Amino acid sequence: MRPSDVFDLLRDGQPRTRAQLAEVTGLARSTVSARLDALMRLGLVVPVGGVSTGGRPPSLLAFNPGARVVAGVDLGASHARAAIADLDGRILSERGVRLDIALGPERVLGWVEEVVHELLAEQQRDPDELVAIGIGLPGPVEHSTGRAINPPIMPGWDRYDVPGHVQRAFDVPVLVDNDVNIMALGEQHAHLRDVDDLVFIKVGTGIGAGIISGGALQRGAQGTAGDLGHVHVARGADVTCRCGNQGCLEAIAAVPALADAIRAAGIELPDGEDVVALVRGGDQTAVQVVRQAGRDLGEVLAALVNLVNPSVIVIGGGLAMAGEGLLAGIREVVYQRSLPLATEHLHITTSRAGERAGVIGAAALAIGHVLSPESIDRAVDRSAAQAVVG
Amino acid sequence: MRPSDVFDLLRDGQPRTRAQLAEVTGLARSTVSARLDALMRLGLVVPVGGVSTGGRPPSLLAFNPGARVVAGVDLGASHARAAIADLDGRILSERGVRLDIALGPERVLGWVEEVVHELLAEQQRDPDELVAIGIGLPGPVEHSTGRAINPPIMPGWDRYDVPGHVQRAFDVPVLVDNDVNIMALGEQHAHLRDVDDLVFIKVGTGIGAGIISGGALQRGAQGTAGDLGHVHVARGADVTCRCGNQGCLEAIAAVPALADAIRAAGIELPDGEDVVALVRGGDQTAVQVVRQAGRDLGEVLAALVNLVNPSVIVIGGGLAMAGEGLLAGIREVVYQRSLPLATEHLHITTSRAGERAGVIGAAALAIGHVLSPESIDRAVDRSAAQAVVG
Numbered sequence: 001m002r003p004s005d006v007f008d009l010l011r012d013g014q015p016r017t018r019a020q021l022a023e024v025t026g027l028a029r030s031t032v033s034a035r036l037d038a039l040m041r042l043g044l045v046v047p048v049g050g051v052s053t054g055g056r057p058p059s060l061l062a063f064n065p066g067a068r069v070v071a072g073v074d075l076g077a078s079h080a081r082a083a084i085a086d087l088d089g090r091i092l093s094e095r096g097v098r099l100d101i102a103l104g105p106e107r108v109l110g111w112v113e114e115v116v117h118e119l120l121a122e123q124q125r126d127p128d129e130l131v132a133i134g135i136g137l138p139g140p141v142e143h144s145t146g147r148a149i150n151p152p153i154m155p156g157w158d159r160y161d162v163p164g165h166v167q168r169a170f171d172v173p174v175l176v177d178n179d180v181n182i183m184a185l186g187e188q189h190a191h192l193r194d195v196d197d198l199v200f201i202k203v204g205t206g207i208g209a210g211i212i213s214g215g216a217l218q219r220g221a222q223g224t225a226g227d228l229g230h231v232h233v234a235r236g237a238d239v240t241c242r243c244g245n246q247g248c249l250e251a252i253a254a255v256p257a258l259a260d261a262i263r264a265a266g267i268e269l270p271d272g273e274d275v276v277a278l279v280r281g282g283d284q285t286a287v288q289v290v291r292q293a294g295r296d297l298g299e300v301l302a303a304l305v306n307l308v309n310p311s312v313i314v315i316g317g318g319l320a321m322a323g324e325g326l327l328a329g330i331r332e333v334v335y336q337r338s339l340p341l342a343t344e345h346l347h348i349t350t351s352r353a354g355e356r357a358g359v360i361g362a363a364a365l366a367i368g369h370v371l372s373p374e375s376i377d378r379a380v381d382r383s384a385a386q387a388v389v390g
Numbered sequence: 391m392r393p394s395d396v397f398d399l400l401r402d403g404q405p406r407t408r409a410q411l412a413e414v415t416g417l418a419r420s421t422v423s424a425r426l427d428a429l430m431r432l433g434l435v436v437p438v439g440g441v442s443t444g445g446r447p448p449s450l451l452a453f454n455p456g457a458r459v460v461a462g463v464d465l466g467a468s469h470a471r472a473a474i475a476d477l478d479g480r481i482l483s484e485r486g487v488r489l490d491i492a493l494g495p496e497r498v499l500g501w502v503e504e505v506v507h508e509l510l511a512e513q514q515r516d517p518d519e520l521v522a523i524g525i526g527l528p529g530p531v532e533h534s535t536g537r538a539i540n541p542p543i544m545p546g547w548d549r550y551d552v553p554g555h556v557q558r559a560f561d562v563p564v565l566v567d568n569d570v571n572i573m574a575l576g577e578q579h580a581h582l583r584d585v586d587d588l589v590f591i592k593v594g595t596g597i598g599a600g601i602i603s604g605g606a607l608q609r610g611a612q613g614t615a616g617d618l619g620h621v622h623v624a625r626g627a628d629v630t631c632r633c634g635n636q637g638c639l640e641a642i643a644a645v646p647a648l649a650d651a652i653r654a655a656g657i658e659l660p661d662g663e664d665v666v667a668l669v670r671g672g673d674q675t676a677v678q679v680v681r682q683a684g685r686d687l688g689e690v691l692a693a694l695v696n697l698v699n700p701s702v703i704v705i706g707g708g709l710a711m712a713g714e715g716l717l718a719g720i721r722e723v724v725y726q727r728s729l730p731l732a733t734e735h736l737h738i739t740t741s742r743a744g745e746r747a748g749v750i751g752a753a754a755l756a757i758g759h760v761l762s763p764e765s766i767d768r769a770v771d772r773s774a775a776q777a778v779v780g
Contacts, residue, residue, distance in 0.1 A: 008482050014511070024566045099645060105471060140731060150731060196498040197610055197611040209697070211697070213603065213608045214606060214608060214609065216606070218603045218608070218698070219604065219699070220587055220603065220698055220699020220732075221587040221699050221700060221702075221735065221736075222699055222731055222734070222735065223697045223699070224696075224729065224732045225603070225697065225698055227697070227698060227699070227732065228696070230696055230728075231692070231693045231696050231697070232692060232727050234624045243729065245727065247727075299622070299691065301442040301622045302622060303622070303690065304697055306614070306617040306618065307599070307601070307616060307617070307618065307693075307697060307698065308608070308615055308698075309609075309611050309612055309613070309617070310610065310611060311611035311612075328771055336635075337621075337622050337635065339614065339617060339620050339633065341530060341540060341612055341614050342610075342612060342617065345611065346611075
């Protein structure tokens with residue numbers, strides 16, 4: 001039994017007495033008290049007012065999510081969003097701006113540094129209270145080093161040391177991941193905390209997936225897991241994708257392809273984003289095109305359901321705003337093609353976290369690191385050593 | 391730091407001194423000694439002869455895999471194999487027989503009970519020395535309860551309490567999983583211990599995959615992850631599968647479909663298994679049919695590579711014996727269709743564990759449970775309590 005085991009019991013936010021904690025853990029009261037003292041010295045656990053049960057009121061202890069803050073940063077192709085959050089992932093302050101990732105790491109990370117300082121000041125938090133930063137990037141990321149690897153839309157970022165840059169301003173752990181991966185974490189953290197097997201699909205300029213299986217984000221051997229956009233689909237066999245291959249899902253079902261299809265039908269469409277507006281305006285061509293994109297996506301998602309067996313598929317990204325048509329096309333194919341046992345309890349739904357999925361997930365990534373059993377045990381060790389020395 | 395942390399350091403089989411263990415763990419010598427005493431009381435760690443370095447020989451300690459044994463059982467559609475192994479997964483004795491799973495759980499598990507007793511006697515091991523049993527079943531398994539759920543080829547087994555039955559004879563933990571999952575564990579354990587992201591594909595009467603990602607076997611929400619056989623492939627669009635759907639990979643690329651294709655070409659083929667014999671005999675029709683099956687498989691594996699990003703794909707099952715033709719067809723499509731970043735370091739290979747992958751994996755599943763940090767810490771706790779009482 002480690003200090004983190006006592007702490008993990010308190011993570012749900014429910015206050016408990018020392019006696020309750022001793023009972024659940026099976027540890028001696030004195031051991032539990034020593035653990036709790038260390039956690040209280042760190043500020044992670046605090047006494048809270050309890051209701052009297054006759055005699056003296058029981059001394060209740062609870063997780064104190066306000067003890068420290070983390071930052072979550074979601075960098076997209078042309079937008080950036082940053083937030084600071086408490087240790088329970090509750091967003092305290094946030095900012096969103098249009099910002100082109102192609103400006104390069106110096107300028108984009110300069111913005112990150114500046115805005116995190118602003119957000120801390122806004123919440124009257126000292127920079128020392130910031131304990132970790134999570135960042136999502138719109139390309140393949142080597143999670144262990146925090147570097148983007150051959151990212152197609154990020155000139156100047158290839159293998160750039162993102163954590164090293166950010167740590168010049170903030171001397172804390174910096175966790176970097178792919179943008180769709182942090183969206184999956186964000187949706188789970190905000191709305192699906194009890195779901196261990198979920199897949200988040202982002203459909204916008206490109207198509208990608210963040211896969212959480214058995215409670216853990218799946219990155220794969222090179223960090224490219226979830227690359228849905230370049231899976232082959234029959235209907236696209238004659239279409240050449242920007243990756244050079246033929247038949248990629250992205251080349252027929254991402255927003256630029258849909259805009260092309262709508263224009264080919266003779267409808268004027270000034271710029272890519274307006275596919276959603278057309279659908280919402282009830283344009284029948286646009287509605288049909290989006291529904292067909294749903295079917296194409298469904299073809300790949302049917303394979304994904306058989307291979308990964310998630311219990312929830314969340315559709316996010318710009319095209320998710322097009323509403324039920326996309327979802328209807330997806331469901332039509334997935335429920336027809338996948339096995340009954342895999343779809344019996346499968347929910348397919350649009351993102352509830354929406355545009356904020358990324359920052360919530362980036363903050364959750366940072367919190368996951370700071371409050372991991374290893375980090376907690378190390379912090380308690382250090383605090384115990386200091387208590388002895390002091 | 392828990393007792394299991396000291397033990398995990400010794401799992402690699404290298405003998406170490408107390409001083410080395412203290413240095414690596416950062417624990418006090420006295421703490422390390424207390425942990426080691428407990429592990430020695432359990433027999434998991436033993437002193438070994440060390441080479442003198444001048445003064446008195448350093449007292450080396452090492453993991454003792456012979457302390458206990460586990461059983462691994464691989465039940466297929468028409469065969470059964472059982473083995474006992476030491477705690478490092480080394481097979482000590484084994485048996486293989488032809489046995490029809492459709493005989494039902496009473497008779498098949500009766501065989502398991504009998505043969506495990508025989509294998510223990512053969513190794514002069516007391517039944518008390520058996521600490522866990524791993525079992526693979528040829529159908530979907532709910533791993534948490536050890537029951538097969540709606541298995542298509544296992545009459546009488548649906549939701550049958552396999553662990554409960556086996557525990558009437560052996561009062562130890564019984565871990566049950568799908569046969570392809572245990573084959574993936576077996577291949578990893580025997581030949582790919584450093585590989586964290588691998589997929590094992592079984593191609594025989596059916597087609598299935600065992601997926602290990604981030605070092606952990608991925609079972610999915612209902613335990614159906616890796617169901618490759620019913621993913622849709624373009625070439626099979628008009629073929630009806632035994633599942634009732636059209637276009638399933640299994641309906642065109644599993645052994646019965648290949649036998650049909652060979653017969654349709656006018657070649658006599660007495661029974662399903664002989665596809666491999668024909669290929670080995672150099673029959674050109676059979677060679678072509680198997681290569682096309684490889685391409686069909688490659689189509690689904692290309693999607694799997696993009697979604698899961700493994701570093702190794704292992705091809706096993708009966709058809710893997712057909713040699714390079716199958717593999718060549720698979721590689722042809724996977725390397726053409728998947729993304730360069732995902733295939734740059736991807737190896738596609740046939741199983742080296744072969745027919746023994748299942749028993750080795752079933753034993754590894756049992757060992758994984760017995761030597762998990764939780765089990766070790768609990769055992770050390772109990773042993774410490776007994777030391778105080780005694």
